[in-house]
Amino acid sequence: MKEKRIGVFVCHCGLNIAGTVDVEQVVEQIKDYPGVAHAEHYIYMCSDPGQELVRKAIKEKGLDGIIMSNCSPSLHQATFRKLAASEGVNPYFCEIANIREQCSWPHAGDKETATRKAVAIIKAIIEKLRRNISLTPLVVPLTKRVLVIGAGVAGMQAALDIADSGYEVVLVEQSPSIGGHTAQLSETFLTGDVIPGLVSPMMSKIASHPNISLYAYSELEDVSGYVGNFQVSIRRKATSVDESKCNYCGLCLESCPVKTASEFDRELAQRGAIYIPFLEALPQRPVIDRETCRHFGGDKCQACQEACPQNAIDFKQEDTIVEEEVGAIIVATGYELFPCTGIAEYASDPDVIDGLQFERLLSPSGPTSGEVRKPSDGKIPEQVVFLQCVGSRDPEHGVSYCSRVCCMYVAKHALLYKQAVPEGQAYVFYMDIRSDAKGYEEYVKKMVDEERVLYLRGRVSRIFRDGDKLKVWGSDTLTGKSIEIAADLVVLATAMVPNPGAKELARKLNIIVDQYGFITEAHIKLRPVETLTAGIYLAGTAQWPRDLPDTIASASGAASKILSLFSRRELLHEPTVAVVDPEVCRGCGQCVAICAFKAIELDPVKKVAWVNEAICDGCGACAVTCPSGAMQHRNWTARQFFEVIDIATAEYV
Amino acid sequence: MRIQISSRTLQSDFVKKVTEISGQDLLACNQCGKCSAGCPMCFAMDLLPNQIIRLAQLGLEEDIAASKTVWLCASCLTCTVRCPRGVDLGRVMEAIRLITLRKNIDYVGAAKIPKDTISELPQIALVSSFRKHTA
Ligand SMILES: Cc1cc2nc3c(=O)[nH]c(=O)nc-3n(C[C@H](O)[C@H](O)[C@H](O)COP(=O)(O)OP(=O)(O)OC[C@H]3O[C@@H](n4cnc5c(N)ncnc54)[C@H](O)[C@@H]3O)c2cc1C
Ligand code: SF4
Ligand code: SF4
Ligand code: SF4
Numbered sequence: 001m002k003e004k005r006i007g008v009f010v011c012h013c014g015l016n017i018a019g020t021v022d023v024e025q026v027v028e029q030i031k032d033y034p035g036v037a038h039a040e041h042y043i044y045m046c047s048d049p050g051q052e053l054v055r056k057a058i059k060e061k062g063l064d065g066i067i068m069s070n071c072s073p074s075l076h077q078a079t080f081r082k083l084a085a086s087e088g089v090n091p092y093f094c095e096i097a098n099i100r101e102q103c104s105w106p107h108a109g110d111k112e113t114a115t116r117k118a119v120a121i122i123k124a125i126i127e128k129l130r131r132n133i134s135l136t137p138l139v140v141p142l143t144k145r146v147l148v149i150g151a152g153v154a155g156m157q158a159a160l161d162i163a164d165s166g167y168e169v170v171l172v173e174q175s176p177s178i179g180g181h182t183a184q185l186s187e188t189f190l191t192g193d194v195i196p197g198l199v200s201p202m203m204s205k206i207a208s209h210p211n212i213s214l215y216a217y218s219e220l221e222d223v224s225g226y227v228g229n230f231q232v233s234i235r236r237k238a239t240s241v242d243e244s245k246c247n248y249c250g251l252c253l254e255s256c257p258v259k260t261a262s263e264f265d266r267e268l269a270q271r272g273a274i275y276i277p278f279l280e281a282l283p284q285r286p287v288i289d290r291e292t293c294r295h296f297g298g299d300k301c302q303a304c305q306e307a308c309p310q311n312a313i314d315f316k317q318e319d320t321i322v323e324e325e326v327g328a329i330i331v332a333t334g335y336e337l338f339p340c341t342g343i344a345e346y347a348s349d350p351d352v353i354d355g356l357q358f359e360r361l362l363s364p365s366g367p368t369s370g371e372v373r374k375p376s377d378g379k380i381p382e383q384v385v386f387l388q389c390v391g392s393r394d395p396e397h398g399v400s401y402c403s404r405v406c407c408m409y410v411a412k413h414a415l416l417y418k419q420a421v422p423e424g425q426a427y428v429f430y431m432d433i434r435s436d437a438k439g440y441e442e443y444v445k446k447m448v449d450e451e452r453v454l455y456l457r458g459r460v461s462r463i464f465r466d467g468d469k470l471k472v473w474g475s476d477t478l479t480g481k482s483i484e485i486a487a488d489l490v491v492l493a494t495a496m497v498p499n500p501g502a503k504e505l506a507r508k509l510n511i512i513v514d515q516y517g518f519i520t521e522a523h524i525k526l527r528p529v530e531t532l533t534a535g536i537y538l539a540g541t542a543q544w545p546r547d548l549p550d551t552i553a554s555a556s557g558a559a560s561k562i563l564s565l566f567s568r569r570e571l572l573h574e575p576t577v578a579v580v581d582p583e584v585c586r587g588c589g590q591c592v593a594i595c596a597f598k599a600i601e602l603d604p605v606k607k608v609a610w611v612n613e614a615i616c617d618g619c620g621a622c623a624v625t626c627p628s629g630a631m632q633h634r635n636w637t638a639r640q641f642f643e644v645i646d647i648a649t650a651e652y653v
Numbered sequence: 654m655r656i657q658i659s660s661r662t663l664q665s666d667f668v669k670k671v672t673e674i675s676g677q678d679l680l681a682c683n684q685c686g687k688c689s690a691g692c693p694m695c696f697a698m699d700l701l702p703n704q705i706i707r708l709a710q711l712g713l714e715e716d717i718a719a720s721k722t723v724w725l726c727a728s729c730l731t732c733t734v735r736c737p738r739g740v741d742l743g744r745v746m747e748a749i750r751l752i753t754l755r756k757n758i759d760y761v762g763a764a765k766i767p768k769d770t771i772s773e774l775p776q777i778a779l780v781s782s783f784r785k786h787t788a
């Protein structure tokens with residue numbers, strides 16, 4: 001290999017480096033080191049005059065490698081590599097010797113040690129650079145289509161943002177209709193938007209959008225590939241209704257003899273085995289739930305088939321698998337509620353319900369047509385107790401976090417209850433009120449000022465049935481009194497927990513979930529809508545409990561990240577990845593097992609490992625695992641490491 | 654009334670002893686009040702269980718000593734199993750009782766119990782009471 005002509009540039013970083021490291025000494029000791037053709041120091045290398053010095057030296061001394069001795073590569077590696085490239089030097093012949101974070105800062109006050117160490121660091125990097133090979137970034141093709149998983153408000157908003165920008169979206173929803181939990185709500189807090197007015201237009205836009213392919217009643221079967229090039233297969237569950245024949249007359253629905261609890265109405269109403277989950281459901285087409293259908297239970301029932309004038313019922317229909325190619329994926333799988341039975345001391349009773357059940361009671365299209373009635377006997381409840389933080393903020397029996405939305409929707413519930421039953425009394429047991437967004441505090445205060453809702457500061461420890469009343473034992477910590485209320489209805493604001501299927505989905509996508517099952521973001525503050533796997537994004541309550549404004553903001557955030565990705569023609573990938581020497585590899589497969597990015601495959605015929613460079617993150621785990629030394633990291637070979645280690649430890653051996 | 658609190662009262666010997674004997678972190682309690690809501694003895698208490706632990710957090714030993722609450726606590730441990738923060742309040746109550754008893758102060762004097770009461774009470778109740786209420 002031809003010897004490189006290396007230039008070393010030592011930065012003072014004001015006094016950050018020069019206050020501790022004797023930069024003149026460093027230049028003095030480096031300038032005659034083998035391979036070094038030029039060495040100098042300057043106050044700020046990253047500044048325009050600093051960069052000008054580097055350019056001048058490259059030209060005048062004919063340098064073909066530079067070592068920038070300054071701060072961490074995460075700060076200015078990109079700056080200096082760009083500079084190198086603009087002067088015709090291969091950017092991978094520009095290396096950073098970090099003498100700030102790894103030298104001057106930890107050794108502040110000890111100039112002698114720091115100076116000696118700075119010299120060693122630079123020499124070590126010189127040895128590495130001497131052995132660097134010239135590289136060019138890998139070009140990866142980019143499929144400008146997006147898969148969105150989950151069609152709640154988060155998934156729908158992201159899909160619309162992307163589709164409206166001209167890109168195709170594949171939207172997969174596991175239940176028979178899109179809409180998610182928002183479709184179950186009565187109206188929104190603060191704005192009082194009625195849900196059909198809010199969600200239905202969004203849903204119909206999705207259903208009719210030319211850029212959106214909607215797969216309802218479908219699930220993600222499998223994923224392979226990487227950013228820009230994912231291959232996904234989607235399982236379309238058999239609906240048992242031939243879509244091409246059905247004209248949505250609804251006759252089948254009435255004919256079905258089965259009555260089972262409606263998921264949409266949260267078990268407060270019933271549905272048939274063939275059903276459309278709710279009035280405004282989209283797609284408006286019936287599905288047969290094979291779990292409850294008598295025909296599939298072995299019975300001879302074919303009532304719906306007989307009722308259907310279109311002959312659309314197809315008991316023999318099978319699941320189908322469709323394949324799609326996409327460049328990016330959004331996970332928007334939403335939330336579920338912690339079960340009411342999760343806290344043992346609260347009676348399991350028809351009149352102890354959760355927040356979404358109360359939403360159904362309040363909803364004009366719900367089982368009581370919007371009248372607030374007790375599930376047990378249909379009477380109007382006159383004393384209603386709302387409990388906040390059920391399962392939330394309770395690390396012993398539930399989850400330790402705050403579910404963020406319940407303080408607000410409980411206020412809404414109290415308001416809507418008072419509007420429905422003006423002479424009734426509402427009580428709210430709370431620990432503290434979290435009303436931290438625009439207009440929220442005023443909204444909650446209104447419930448006390450105008451609606452005379454009684455807020456009691458304390459938790460409830462027991463709910464039990466006493467005749468036609470429910471006894472609620474709570475405390476009011478502000479007076480130090482234990483309280484008993486004879487209630488007609490108790491509404492539990494249960495914790496928001498992740499969709500239970502999210503864990504399995506995350507496993508397929510090779511993304512991470514936290515201890516609860518919420519999807520983990522790449523960085524909670526700086527990269528909140530990305531996952532650590534390139535090309536996979538997240539939106540809405542799949543990540544963390546949040547209300548609609550926050551859900552929509554995160555969905556639009558994820559969409560805009562993808563639009564910015566799609567603004568490129570193709571993707572560039574770092575070439576500093578792992579490579580296998582097929583002559584040396586003995587096919588043991590240890591690298592395949594260690595790779596967190598699933599970038600390595602074993603060729604079944606040749607029995608050698610093969611690295612998909614577009615997926616490889618360059619972490620190096622495989623290279624250190626490989627027992628035969630066949631796997632090497634480009635520009636960080638074992639040889640380079642040993643040279644670096646020899647210099648770094650020379651003082652101690 | 655205004656009371657003085659300072660780092661000294663917050664780390665008083667009393668606070669240290671309660672913490673040590675009970676093995677509980679008093680500041681783990683966030684005063685949600687669930688213990689008091691379920692306590693079967695609260696009907697007779699002058700201060701609720703959550704108020705006792707609050708007073709202990711603040712190091713207000715005298716206020717606790719003036720209250721009957723810790724002596725009325727039946728050690729049923731309802732509060733302990735329901736506390737969302739995992740505070741074993743039953744042990745805190747016991748620790749406070751022990752601190753008083755170790756000063757050789759009896760809460761119940763055997764001599765002062767009326768004869769009628771003694772004859773009415775089952776033996777086991779008397780034994781438990783002496784165990785719990787006498788030094
Ligand atoms: C009682 C109650 C009242 C509320 N009231 C208000 C209010 O008044 N105002 C407000 O702003 N917010 C309110 N909220 C919060 C609001 O419901 C959420 O912010 C919103 O629904 C979050 O939308 P999402 O799309 O993230 O999740 P979801 O609505 O849960 O949607 C997720 C979707 O993904 C689908 N899905 C899940 N897993 C998969 C999978 N593996 N494959 C395919 N599809 C999948 C689900 O079927 C679902 O359709 C309330 C919440 C509750 C519990
Ligand atoms: S009866 Fe037939 S055509 Fe009518 S909704 Fe049912 S499946 Fe469709
Ligand atoms: S939002 Fe309010 S009710 Fe819900 S967990 Fe947080 S504090 Fe409790
Ligand atoms: S239940 Fe636990 S956290 Fe709540 S007030 Fe009682 S001791 Fe404190």
Ligand code: SF4
Nearest residue numbers: 692726727729730732
């Ligand atoms: S242990 Fe004592 S304070 Fe706790 S619930 Fe039982 S009686 Fe009440």
